[in-house]
Amino acid sequence: xxxxxxxxxxxxxxxxxxxxxxxxxxxxxxxxxxxxxxxxxxxxxxxxxxxxxxxxxxxxxxxxxxxxxxxxxxxxxxxxxxxxxxxxxxxxxxxxxxxxxxxxxxxxxxxxxxxxxxxxxxxxxxxxxxxxxxxxxxxxxxxxxxxxxxxxxxxxxxxxxxxxxxxxxxxxxxxxxxxxxxxxxxxxxxxxxxxxxxxxxxxxxxxxxxxx
Ligand code: ADP
Numbered sequence: 722x723x724x725x726x727x728x729x730x731x732x733x734x735x736x737x738x739x740x741x742x743x744x745x746x747x748x749x750x751x752x753x754x755x756x757x758x759x760x761x762x763x764x765x766x767x768x769x770x771x772x773x774x775x776x777x778x779x780x781x782x783x784x785x786x787x788x789x790x791x792x793x794x795x796x797x798x799x800x801x802x803x804x805x806x807x808x809x810x811x812x813x814x815x816x817x818x819x820x821x822x823x824x825x826x827x828x829x830x831x832x833x834x835x836x837x838x839x840x841x842x843x844x845x846x847x848x849x850x851x852x853x854x855x856x857x858x859x860x861x862x863x864x865x866x867x868x869x870x871x872x873x874x875x876x877x878x879x880x881x882x883x884x885x886x887x888x889x890x891x892x893x894x895x896x897x898x899x900x901x902x903x904x905x906x907x908x909x910x911x912x913x914x915x916x917x918x919x920x921x922x923x924x925x926x927x928x929x930x931x932x933x
């Protein structure tokens with residue numbers, strides 16, 4: 722589904738269908754003194770973008786949806802799998818010092834912590850690492866599993882989840898990122914990272930009409 726700027730002919734078609742629908746393409750063309758063939762691209766655009774619906778042997782009718790409705794319909798259908806980033810993971814025995822280095826080198830704000838079977842056991846944020854650093858501890862000898870937020874308190878999402886639901890979790894839990902996981906019998910495998918930056922990019926793409 723697309724959100725588009727309608728041209729004046731398309732606006733006129735909408736008016737005609739609103740007043741007369743259901744109405745055939747032939748009758749719309751007659752009212753506009755145009756041929757059916759000339760109207761075909763406009764009708765295709767109006768149908769694809771959700772303003773009109775076409776029923777075989779009945780004709781076109783107005784769906785009642787405005788541009789705002791269509792945009793919110795579009796947003797509500799976005800899925801995590803189309804927007805998440807690559808995850809950066811560290812083993813639970815990694816030192817806090819090495820985790821800080823990984824965070825800088827990988828240029829991320831959240832690290833996911835896994836056990837020796839590569840299953841999710843925790844999350845590390847920038848502030849978790851800062852908090853550990855301002856104590857007197859020896860950062861090389863403290864493993865991250867001492868300071869991380871651990872399972873079952875980790876909030877996560879799946880590839881098939883809706884972006885809107887995941888965005889609500891980020892807001893509600895006041896966190897910057899969710900691990901995208903695949904559930905197996907043994908636990909959760911980390912397959913992605915969904916962040917507030919991903920959400921910001923979605924907003925910009927929607928504004929530029931890059932999301933169809
Ligand atoms: P920061 O602490 O750098 O502001 P966050 O707001 O993401 O970053 O993290 C706040 C706290 O929430 C941290 O203690 C972190 O471990 C925890 N946290 C971050 N992401 C998650 C998550 N997906 N599930 C549960 N806890 C999380």
